[in-house]
Amino acid sequence: MVDAVTLSRRFAVAVALLTGAWLVSPAVVPIYDGPGQPDQPYRYVVRPPGDTKQTPDPTSATATMPIRNGVNTAGLAYSGESGPQVRVYVPPGALQAPPGATSVQLTATPSAPQAPLPSDGTIVGNVYTIAVSAPGGPVTIIGSNDDQTPTIQMRAPTANQPGPVFEHFDGKKWTQSETIRAGQDIYQTAARQLGVWALVQLKGGGSSLGGAQLAMLVIGIVILAIVGIIMVVRIARSRSAPPARAPAKRSGARR
Amino acid sequence: MTAISADRRAPVAGVPMLALFFAAAVAIRAALHGPPGAGGSVWPGVLFGVLLAVAAAAVGTATRIDRRVAVVSLVATVVLVVPALAFSSARASLPLAWFPGWLAATMLVAPAEEAFLRGIVYDAVARRSNVDVAIVVAAVAFGLMHVPLYGWHALPLDTAVGVVLGVARMASGTWVAPAIAHTAADVAGWWML
Numbered sequence: 185m186v187d188a189v190t191l192s193r194r195f196a197v198a199v200a201l202l203t204g205a206w207l208v209s210p211a212v213v214p215i216y217d218g219p220g221q222p223d224q225p226y227r228y229v230v231r232p233p234g235d236t237k238q239t240p241d242p243t244s245a246t247a248t249m250p251i252r253n254g255v256n257t258a259g260l261a262y263s264g265e266s267g268p269q270v271r272v273y274v275p276p277g278a279l280q281a282p283p284g285a286t287s288v289q290l291t292a293t294p295s296a297p298q299a300p301l302p303s304d305g306t307i308v309g310n311v312y313t314i315a316v317s318a319p320g321g322p323v324t325i326i327g328s329n330d331d332q333t334p335t336i337q338m339r340a341p342t343a344n345q346p347g348p349v350f351e352h353f354d355g356k357k358w359t360q361s362e363t364i365r366a367g368q369d370i371y372q373t374a375a376r377q378l379g380v381w382a383l384v385q386l387k388g389g390g391s392s393l394g395g396a397q398l399a400m401l402v403i404g405i406v407i408l409a410i411v412g413i414i415m416v417v418r419i420a421r422s423r424s425a426p427p428a429r430a431p432a433k434r435s436g437a438r439r
Numbered sequence: 440m441t442a443i444s445a446d447r448r449a450p451v452a453g454v455p456m457l458a459l460f461f462a463a464a465v466a467i468r469a470a471l472h473g474p475p476g477a478g479g480s481v482w483p484g485v486l487f488g489v490l491l492a493v494a495a496a497a498v499g500t501a502t503r504i505d506r507r508v509a510v511v512s513l514v515a516t517v518v519l520v521v522p523a524l525a526f527s528s529a530r531a532s533l534p535l536a537w538f539p540g541w542l543a544a545t546m547l548v549a550p551a552e553e554a555f556l557r558g559i560v561y562d563a564v565a566r567r568s569n570v571d572v573a574i575v576v577a578a579v580a581f582g583l584m585h586v587p588l589y590g591w592h593a594l595p596l597d598t599a600v601g602v603v604l605g606v607a608r609m610a611s612g613t614w615v616a617p618a619i620a621h622t623a624a625d626v627a628g629w630w631m632l
Contacts, residue, residue: 191610194574198599198606199518206526207600295584388467404466408490411460415497
């Protein structure tokens, strides 16, 4: 057991680390752990052909960001499903509000995929239109570095890998955006522009258990079996070995 | 509760052996994670928990429940949950019918992770070096095991959570305190984003 001073120092360090980690983590990283929280079935605006599940309509995400010194404070909008199908995080200073505006409204609205569709794959899930508005004029993105760029996360209908990528529609064509997997079925991108976004399963992708996963499974089982056998042998040996005893006290009398 | 002192017996598994076992269990869990859905992601986690629990039981570690453990558990739970409440927000309701099964799985997996990381791994590393290194090693392993599920973004937060749980282990002298705090934080997480 450790003394109180040492313990209180370790405790202070741990609390400081935890607070710091919360501050530097993206706003919507998964909280801690557990065996995994089940998601509700994906809610489509228009279900894909052959999918007969009955689900409620998808919801929009909204958030209001107060304006300070002409720019926004941080805002997080997420839709109401569990887990949310879309989340948009706007860091402070990312948006320039029109003069006189006291707040900016952020919305992410679902819609069904419509032509023109991406040529390099298939949209999975809904299309989300992300917009910011304020009374008195347009709102513009002014954030220039990564820390000031809005972040979009979307949940895909499945966690199948390889997963989809983000694509943005500029009114004429769809363009891929650098995508990271932020959860089992959650994908994230930095959005240098708002507007129409969707997750697109690229052509040739989408197997349920990829080769890498299968290899990982086989290697994991083999290692586990080897380690398990070694541990069982060691346990058996330690049980069969004579117990270590302290030297017996000599009485001095010999027979 | 029985008290099994790891120090009284020859180590069944050293740090490299435990690291291999852990990496293999993480790989299997990551490979088996299928599409989500009602309970869809629970079973790989349960298998993972069973593997870790079996290893912890085979190797043996100090197991105790007393007043000190209760106090440390309570403090660690508050430390984990309060910032989550401050930085997060209440999530939309999940169907309550899913809760009992998820709770049962959580009550298996979280203590199993703690028995392994803050139990036998902590013991093995502390025996080899010291408790500070043991806290860090177990915390880094805890952070890394979440990467296949959530991505690298979760690493800082989960590692920091691992440090908090490690300090709880040091303060209480047993893995039981971090197990209680871990389980409580996970259960609180059901209602958070």
